[in-house]
Amino acid sequence: MAGPVLEMRSIVKTFPGVKALSDVTLTVRQGEVHAICGENGAGKSTLMKVLSGVHPHGTYEGEILFDGEVCEFKDIRASEAHGIVIIHQELALVPFLSLAENIFLGNEHATRGLINWNDTLKHASELLRRVGLSDHPETRVADIGVGKQQLVEIAKALSKKVKLLILDEPTAALNDEDSGKLLDLILELKKQGITSIIISHKLNEIRTVADSVTIIRDGQSIETLDVKAAETTEDRIISGMVGRDLDHRFPERTAYEGEVDAAPALEIRDWTVHHPIDQQRKVVDDVSIHVRRGEIVGIAGLMGAGRTELAMSVFGRAYGRHADGTVLKDGKEIRTKTVAEAVKHGIAYVTEDRKHYGLNLIDTINRNISLSALGKVSKRGIVDEHEERKVAEGFRKSMNIKAPTVFEPVGKLSGGNQQKVVLSKWIFAGPEVLILDEPTRGIDVGAKYEIYTVIDQLAAQGKAVVFISSELPELLGMCDRIYTMAAGRLTGEFPRAEATQEVLMRQMTKDKEVTR
Amino acid sequence: MSTDVTAKSPAPAPPGKSGTAGGGLLQLMLDGLRRNMRQYGMLIALGLIVALFAVWTDGDLLLPRNVSNLVLQNSYVLILAIGMMLVIIAGHIDLSVGSLTAFVGAFAAVLTVQHSVSWPVAVVLCLAIGAVAGSVQGFFIAYLGIPSFIVTLAGMLVFRGLTEILLEGQTLGPFPDGLQKIGNGFLPEAGPETNYHNITLLLGLALLVFVILQEVRDRKRQQEFSLDVLPRNIFLLKLVSIGSAVLVVTLLLASYKGAPIILLILGALVVGYGYVMRNAVFGRHIYAIGGNLPAAKLSGVKDKKVTFLVFLNMGVLAALAGLAIAARLNAASPKAGLNYELEAIASAFIGGASMSGGVGTVLGAIIGGLVLGVLNNGMNLLSVGSDWQQVIKGLALLAAVGFDVWNKRKSGS
Numbered sequence: 001m002a003g004p005v006l007e008m009r010s011i012v013k014t015f016p017g018v019k020a021l022s023d024v025t026l027t028v029r030q031g032e033v034h035a036i037c038g039e040n041g042a043g044k045s046t047l048m049k050v051l052s053g054v055h056p057h058g059t060y061e062g063e064i065l066f067d068g069e070v071c072e073f074k075d076i077r078a079s080e081a082h083g084i085v086i087i088h089q090e091l092a093l094v095p096f097l098s099l100a101e102n103i104f105l106g107n108e109h110a111t112r113g114l115i116n117w118n119d120t121l122k123h124a125s126e127l128l129r130r131v132g133l134s135d136h137p138e139t140r141v142a143d144i145g146v147g148k149q150q151l152v153e154i155a156k157a158l159s160k161k162v163k164l165l166i167l168d169e170p171t172a173a174l175n176d177e178d179s180g181k182l183l184d185l186i187l188e189l190k191k192q193g194i195t196s197i198i199i200s201h202k203l204n205e206i207r208t209v210a211d212s213v214t215i216i217r218d219g220q221s222i223e224t225l226d227v228k229a230a231e232t233t234e235d236r237i238i239s240g241m242v243g244r245d246l247d248h249r250f251p252e253r254t255a256y257e258g259e260v261d262a263a264p265a266l267e268i269r270d271w272t273v274h275h276p277i278d279q280q281r282k283v284v285d286d287v288s289i290h291v292r293r294g295e296i297v298g299i300a301g302l303m304g305a306g307r308t309e310l311a312m313s314v315f316g317r318a319y320g321r322h323a324d325g326t327v328l329k330d331g332k333e334i335r336t337k338t339v340a341e342a343v344k345h346g347i348a349y350v351t352e353d354r355k356h357y358g359l360n361l362i363d364t365i366n367r368n369i370s371l372s373a374l375g376k377v378s379k380r381g382i383v384d385e386h387e388e389r390k391v392a393e394g395f396r397k398s399m400n401i402k403a404p405t406v407f408e409p410v411g412k413l414s415g416g417n418q419q420k421v422v423l424s425k426w427i428f429a430g431p432e433v434l435i436l437d438e439p440t441r442g443i444d445v446g447a448k449y450e451i452y453t454v455i456d457q458l459a460a461q462g463k464a465v466v467f468i469s470s471e472l473p474e475l476l477g478m479c480d481r482i483y484t485m486a487a488g489r490l491t492g493e494f495p496r497a498e499a500t501q502e503v504l505m506r507q508m509t510k511d512k513e514v515t516r
Numbered sequence: 517m518s519t520d521v522t523a524k525s526p527a528p529a530p531p532g533k534s535g536t537a538g539g540g541l542l543q544l545m546l547d548g549l550r551r552n553m554r555q556y557g558m559l560i561a562l563g564l565i566v567a568l569f570a571v572w573t574d575g576d577l578l579l580p581r582n583v584s585n586l587v588l589q590n591s592y593v594l595i596l597a598i599g600m601m602l603v604i605i606a607g608h609i610d611l612s613v614g615s616l617t618a619f620v621g622a623f624a625a626v627l628t629v630q631h632s633v634s635w636p637v638a639v640v641l642c643l644a645i646g647a648v649a650g651s652v653q654g655f656f657i658a659y660l661g662i663p664s665f666i667v668t669l670a671g672m673l674v675f676r677g678l679t680e681i682l683l684e685g686q687t688l689g690p691f692p693d694g695l696q697k698i699g700n701g702f703l704p705e706a707g708p709e710t711n712y713h714n715i716t717l718l719l720g721l722a723l724l725v726f727v728i729l730q731e732v733r734d735r736k737r738q739q740e741f742s743l744d745v746l747p748r749n750i751f752l753l754k755l756v757s758i759g760s761a762v763l764v765v766t767l768l769l770a771s772y773k774g775a776p777i778i779l780l781i782l783g784a785l786v787v788g789y790g791y792v793m794r795n796a797v798f799g800r801h802i803y804a805i806g807g808n809l810p811a812a813k814l815s816g817v818k819d820k821k822v823t824f825l826v827f828l829n830m831g832v833l834a835a836l837a838g839l840a841i842a843a844r845l846n847a848a849s850p851k852a853g854l855n856y857e858l859e860a861i862a863s864a865f866i867g868g869a870s871m872s873g874g875v876g877t878v879l880g881a882i883i884g885g886l887v888l889g890v891l892n893n894g895m896n897l898l899s900v901g902s903d904w905q906q907v908i909k910g911l912a913l914l915a916a917v918g919f920d921v922w923n924k925r926k927s928g929s
Contacts, residue, residue: 318814339816349814357814360807362874371804372815374797382795386737425815 004065005030005195006051006164011062013043013050020046021060022219028164033186033196035206035227038216038241042444044199045089047216048166052086053079066164083163087153087170093141100124100137103156127155131185147178154185165189165196169442171205175302175470183209201442203234215240238445249449250477251456253296263331264290265464266347266433271325273306273313279321283309285488287325291433291464296455298479299468300504306488307468308352311435315349316342329433343372348431350422352438352468354415358422361411365403366392368410368421373429395424400450416447423454434458435466440474452478472501484508557919558867558883565887569894576897577890580772583765588700588844590889591778592617592837592853594882596860597867598789599833601881604864605793606826607806607873608664612653612671613834613860617853619675620646620838625688625848628695635694643835649675650831651824658823672857680850689847699844701777712767713774720766724759731755778840785833790878802826807874862909863888866916887912 006028013021021043028034036044049055051064053073064071066082073079076086093102100120109119124137131151135144141152150170157165167186171179179202186196186209200206206213207227215222215237222240225232238249267290275281284306291297301307312319314327316339327336329345336342342349351357359368370377370388377388392406399420403413410421419439426434436455440448455478459465469475475482482499484492484507492507569577576582596613603610624642627633633641649671656667690696707714735751746754769775793799804812805819813819837856842848867884869876888909895905 315814316816338818339814340818343816351811351814356808357810360804360811360874362807362870363803367800367803371800371812371817374800378797381797383797383800385795386740 003030004028005067007065008047008051009063009065011047011050011060011064013046013055013060020219021050024062024216024219024221026214026221027224028195028197029212031190031193031195032211033190033198033209035210035213036197036199036216037201037203037206037213037237038444042216042241043219044216045168048086048168048197048199051079052076052084052166054086080160083161084166085157085160085162085164086166087150087157087168089168091146091149091153093149093152095142096140098138098140099128099133099135099144099152099155102141102152103127103137103159105156107159123159124155127158128152130158131155132181145178147174147181150174150178150182151185154182154189162194165194167196167198169199169201171200171202175304177302179205201444203237206237207234213237217241241445249445250474251449251453253456253478262292263328265293265330266291266466267328267331268310268314269326269328271310271314271323271327273309273320273323276319276321283320283488284313287485287488287490289466289483289490291466293432293462293464294459295481296459296465296467296479298475298482299466299485300470300472300475300482301468301485301508302470304487305485305508307485308437309488310485311349311437311466311468312351314342315339315347315435318349343429343431346430346432347435348372348426348429348433349435350426350437350439352441354418354422358425359410359418362409364407365396365401365410365413365421366406369395369406369425369428372425376428376430391428392424395421395428399424399454414443414447416443416450419443419447419451420454423451427454427458431463433464433466435468437468438470439467440469440471448474472504475499475504476501557923558880558887558916561916562883562887562890565890565894569890569897573894573897577894578768580768582893582897583768584772584776586889586893587769587776587779587782589893590885591776591782592840592844593856593859593863593889594782594885595785595833595837595840596856597863597881597885598785598878599830600857600860601864601867601869601876601878602789602793602802602826603664603830604861604869605806605873605876606802606823607809608657608823608826609861610653610664610668610827610830611857612649612668612675613830613837614853614856614858615672615675615679616646616649616831616834617838617841617856618679618848618850619649619682620835621842621848621852622679622682622688622850624695624839624842625691626682628692629688629690635692638695639698639839642839643832646831646833646835646838647828648831650834651828653831654824654827657827658820664827676850679852683848683850685850687847687849689845691843691846695839696843696846697777698781699778699840699842700846702773703775703777703780705774712770713772714770716766716770716774719775720762720770723766724762727758727762728755731758781836781840786878786882793878798822798825803874805873859888860885862913866913868920884916887916 004027006026008024008026011021011024011026012019024043024047026036026047036047038044046055050060053076056074057072064073066084071079071082073082094105097105103124104120109116109123121137128135128137131154133148133151133155135148141149144152154165165186170182174182183205186198190196198206198210210227212224212226213232214224217240225237225240267288269288271284271287272282273284275283287306287310289297289299299307299310309319313323314336317323317337318339327334329347334341334345336345336347355361360371366389369392370383374383377384377391389406395401396403396406401413401417401420401424403417410418413421423439439455440451443451452474455465455467467475467479476496476499480496482494482496482504483490484494484504486508492504494503566577596617600610600613620642623645624638627638627641628635653667653671656662657664703713703715703719705713705715731751731754735746769779793802801812801817801822804815804817805822809819838853841852845852863885864876864881865871865884866887867876867880867882869880891909891912892905895908900908
């Protein structure tokens with residue numbers, strides 16, 4: 001194997017009051033794909049920010065060797081000049097500029113300040129072809145999907161003569177198909193001699209694409225494993241990340257034995273929703289589902305399958321146009337035209353996008369928890385702050401929200417703890433039906449287990465739970481019954497005993513024409 | 517990221533804070549200061565500005581007559597700043613309030629001077645027309661989704677124009693006595709001859725007792741719920757500083773003509789709106805829609821209704837400010853209230869509001885308004901020209917918000 005291209009030695013990075021990295025050593029060999037994994041807050045992103053010069057030289061301790069020379073990057077431009085390019089989790093593209101303009105942003109093909117368009121477009125299409133895109137370089141970024149946008153980011157990196165490509169959770173927002181394309185591209189680039197560092201939560205992804213993996217825990221590098229070696233199993237990596245053996249990734253669930261004769265807690269019949277802009281398109285097409293008290297029902301589907309759209313349109317018409325169909329609670333038809341009505345009927349929807357739709361990040365834990373049910377802690381329109389604080393303290397303890405007080409702004413918490421706040425908020429509202437949309441997205445393994453436990457308890461208390469997820473193992477581990485959706489239609493329904501990953505995936509990828 | 521570290525210590529108090537009462541006192545105060553840098557920072561800045569001008573003007577700034585004047589001069593901007601704070605917290609802006617104050621003043625003049633409507637009726641009608649103006653703008657913003665910047669920019673032009681139409685370009689006055697009192701009047705005097713204004717003294721003492729009782733009750737309540745409370749000595753220090761501030765202002769006002777009526781109105785507004793923003797469900801909803809609109813919607817907050825009401829409220833407060841200005845000048849002028857919207861907006865931002873919404877307090881708006889007011893008044897006493905006054909006020913705004921940004925970056929995010 002080739003020698004090291006990058007060595008980061010004993011990196012220490014402190015923020016006021018927090019030691020984000022206490023001692024990290026990372027060695028990446030020339031031409032390999034090197035994965036970095038660790039729980040949220042372990043310091044992965046901070047480490048990459050140190051490497052790429054976002055945290056300039058002098059703000060950290062330790063040394064960085066790239067291509068055999070000591071590097072002291074003072075900003076991101078300096079690291080890019082050496083061929084180190086980082087692609088952040090949140091894409092940094094300007095939506096209303098064209099692909100070509102985005103690719104050469106900050107690096108324009110220009111003479112004396114005037115852009116040379118022919119040159120720009122020619123080079124842009126070459127770069128787009130290299131990443132497997134056939135779109136015209138004058139297309140606006142806003143008009144292509146997230147998966148393609150990620151590829152445009154890589155094209156942008158290639159334009160900078162990249163030697164070391166850093167991808168921070170590149171597939172977090174992508175569906176399986178786009179993820180697959182992206183991973184193939186990384187392997188393709190590897191053949192061309194480009195070294196990659198990939199930060200990822202998805203262990204199967206690491207298994208497919210990476211050569212070695214470095215595990216970081218609590219700001220320290222724990223170990224580097226050879227991914228191709230037989231003993232490097234997913235469980236082996238997980239135990240390295242959490243520092244303990246994880247025998248059970250899911251809490252023990254007793255199978256659901258509810259009264260099948262009773263009317264379901266929530267039933268949705270013949271539900272159809274049109275796209276908010278393209279009104280001809282049916283995003284949800286004639287879907288009927290139900291969930292009983294004490295039951296956890298999964299909805300499996302890839303991105304764009306209409307799962308979230310189904311949930312949000314039922315929950316107060318928060319998505320789409322011309323939603324049509326009936327919603328029944330305990331056998332009686334109910335109106336859920338506004339969120340307030342849905343909440344009043346005991347329905348709660350925990351969003352997949354907690355930062356945008358779930359939390360007020362600048363506000364405190366206690367105020368976030370009470371928001372959907374302020375009536376419970378107030379009299380005649382006046383909030384009883386003491387009562388509110390007591391409620392929040394209760395949730396902080398029972399949900400194990402890691403924060404010194406409930407007056408901490410939610411934005412300062414890690415993803416897992418934020419998710420616990422969102423869950424607390426809706427549990428406090430006292431719903432009978434909970435719709436959980438990707439409740440464990442982007443959070444670490446330990447916090448996932450805690451959230452599974454909470455979901456299990458909710459079902460045990462007789463709540464009806466709808467569990468939307470694209471991670472099949474967690475659906476299989478948690479649900480009593482699983483629906484599959486594809487392209488807005490319901491494509492299957494499986495009891496726990498009959499469901500396997502293969503069976504579900506087949507229904508999730510079913511094409512519209514076939515089901516017709 | 518940081519939360520994992522602290523969570524390991526079992527004690528609820530963060531580490532390093534567990535110092536004993538004697539030596540830990542300073543430490544505790546510093547901690548508290550650091551955590552509420554924005555609010556205390558501005559309060560300290562206000563104190564510094566007052567102290568500086570007091571020295572520069574050889575104490576003229578703090579003469580009873582001048583303090584009284586300061587209140588009278590700034591009350592309307594402060595009234596506007598309260599409403600503006602709500603608008604900005606909700607994530608909007610209102611550019612129309614300056615014009616609206618002029619319009620309401622003109623309306624009042626037409627009613628009372630030209631049509632001899634009795635003044636209480638005129639006041640009610642004026643507040644009503646403010647409510648109508650605010651709700652029309654609120655309707656466009658909340659229910660039709662037109663950006664508030666555009667709607668109120670239009671409002672600014674429309675109301676200024678309507679003012680000139682109503683007044684036909686002339687200044688209209690004088691107002692009946694009762695109306696003048698709103699802008700210029702003082703509390704009536706009663707009781708034996710002392711060197712002080714008796715009623716004002718009594719009122720000040722009543723306020724003092726009320727504030728202290730309130731604080732003590734609050735603390736007791738917190739202990740009942742077994743929540744953390746301020747340590748005893750800090751609590752006493754807080755009481756003493758609040759108490760002395762109330763006393764000093766009371767004595768200053770009482771040794772001149774007494775408390776201006778507009779100050780009482782303003783005081784009631786501050787207490788009322790402060791309470792609503794802190795404790796009422798409505799206030800909470802304003803913070804929620806400003807902080808994260810989609811999340812608030814999905815939590816069942818009726819965002820449109822809240823936005824509508826915030827603008828309606830702004831209209832009523834602008835009407836009140838308009839009455840106060842007209843009453844103080846004893847005339848309605850087409851140029852009244854010029855740039856007041858900008859002073860109100862500046863007050864809110866100096867007082868800790870955020871461009872993106874969701875942040876700010878009513879008290880902050882008042883502190884911000886007072887910073888500008890004291891700067892105005894102090895520079896007038898020093899006969900600084902209005903040219904330099906504007907430069908200095910502009911720099912003060914920049915410095916206050918700059919400090920905020922710097923402070924946020926330092927504390928890390």
